[in-house]
Amino acid sequence: MEADAPGPFALSAHAVCGRRGFLLAGTAGLLGLAGCRSEPPRGPARPAAGPGRAAVDALLEARSRAVLERDAEGFLATVHPDEPGFRARQEELFTALSRLPFGSWRESVERLEGTLATLRLAYRYRDFDTGDVVLTTYLELGRAGGGWLVTGDGGDREDAPESWTDPDVRAVRGESCLVVGRGPLEQVADRLDRCVPAVTAVVGSGWARRAVALLPGDADRAEELAGGRSFEGIAAAATATRNADGSPGQARILVSPEGWPRLNPLGRRVVLTHELTHVAMESAGDERTPMWLVEGFADHVAYRATGTPPAVAARELAEEVARGELPDGLPSREDFATGAPRLSQAYQEAWMACRMVAGRYGEDRLLRLYREAGRRSERDALRDVLGVEDLTGAWREYLRGELG
Numbered sequence: 001m002e003a004d005a006p007g008p009f010a011l012s013a014h015a016v017c018g019r020r021g022f023l024l025a026g027t028a029g030l031l032g033l034a035g036c037r038s039e040p041p042r043g044p045a046r047p048a049a050g051p052g053r054a055a056v057d058a059l060l061e062a063r064s065r066a067v068l069e070r071d072a073e074g075f076l077a078t079v080h081p082d083e084p085g086f087r088a089r090q091e092e093l094f095t096a097l098s099r100l101p102f103g104s105w106r107e108s109v110e111r112l113e114g115t116l117a118t119l120r121l122a123y124r125y126r127d128f129d130t131g132d133v134v135l136t137t138y139l140e141l142g143r144a145g146g147g148w149l150v151t152g153d154g155g156d157r158e159d160a161p162e163s164w165t166d167p168d169v170r171a172v173r174g175e176s177c178l179v180v181g182r183g184p185l186e187q188v189a190d191r192l193d194r195c196v197p198a199v200t201a202v203v204g205s206g207w208a209r210r211a212v213a214l215l216p217g218d219a220d221r222a223e224e225l226a227g228g229r230s231f232e233g234i235a236a237a238a239t240a241t242r243n244a245d246g247s248p249g250q251a252r253i254l255v256s257p258e259g260w261p262r263l264n265p266l267g268r269r270v271v272l273t274h275e276l277t278h279v280a281m282e283s284a285g286d287e288r289t290p291m292w293l294v295e296g297f298a299d300h301v302a303y304r305a306t307g308t309p310p311a312v313a314a315r316e317l318a319e320e321v322a323r324g325e326l327p328d329g330l331p332s333r334e335d336f337a338t339g340a341p342r343l344s345q346a347y348q349e350a351w352m353a354c355r356m357v358a359g360r361y362g363e364d365r366l367l368r369l370y371r372e373a374g375r376r377s378e379r380d381a382l383r384d385v386l387g388v389e390d391l392t393g394a395w396r397e398y399l400r401g402e403l404g
């Protein structure tokens, strides 16, 4: 049994779970689009005489079509021949894009300032995304013969980071998942596929029962994709892309390239089932449901599926309880903040609360409590679903009984 213990890394793996870390949250990534790093014309005086809107629209339409049709020649025909360095990087970019299963991809003009075009890039992964993922990117344009072609990127205006900023990116399609990135993608896909039924068993079949996971090539890329948040000590996180209006968009499970190899099989199963539960419950961007329910429920699904006992999965909390130190109340939002002093215990406390509710009232009511607590006050949800106003007393007794 011991060899199957997830280990401390797995158990502290959820620190950026749930509502935090909107993926692609900004346009200030550290790397621009691969292939978009040439030096554009700079200086305060941008040439006023830029291309007309119609010319840029036609150019972008040709690029978008080339990406979808995997037409390298068509794509490179939009790039100026006198910019060999930029052209080589655009070729690299195209190769990366051509390995990804886009259902749609469209660059369009958002703003034209002289020869600099600010673009709106909207894409969807085929069979997975139900709405557009929208990013801001930049292209510099230059005259070529009688027309206009792409000559560079936006210089210091950097594109939003995405998986294809890694020229070695590839994608693996599982039965119920798409895994994009670099490294053991097949392993992640296989594991994720097998986690889906465990989530459906508790949540029901009213969710997509599929997910997109990202496994970046290194820690820096993981941090970029996490919107600049540190990924240190984190195995995986559930995030969401951002819609044009700022609301949460498409779910992504971000897997840490450093954390994944350090997890044993049970740890991987726990971590991915936990994150997949967040996807099913649309936790990323959910600011209303109490954190103890969001995180405790995800752990409940994960540990229920793996049969992990409290003594293993709630080791730190059990040690405290054995010393007679019982927590005063259910963990708050602050208790789940990265770097919080009792972060592991916060997850364990939340899990034990959900485990207690599931055991005493049934999983259906635990699920109802989760949904109700996201719509109204916690107290009202508790009263209407469980017939109690507060769980603290019962939960402390439960901890004493289960862990003491």
Ligand SMILES: [Zn+2]
Pocket: 014, 016, 017, 018, 274, 278, 294, 295, 298
């Ligand atoms: Zn979580």
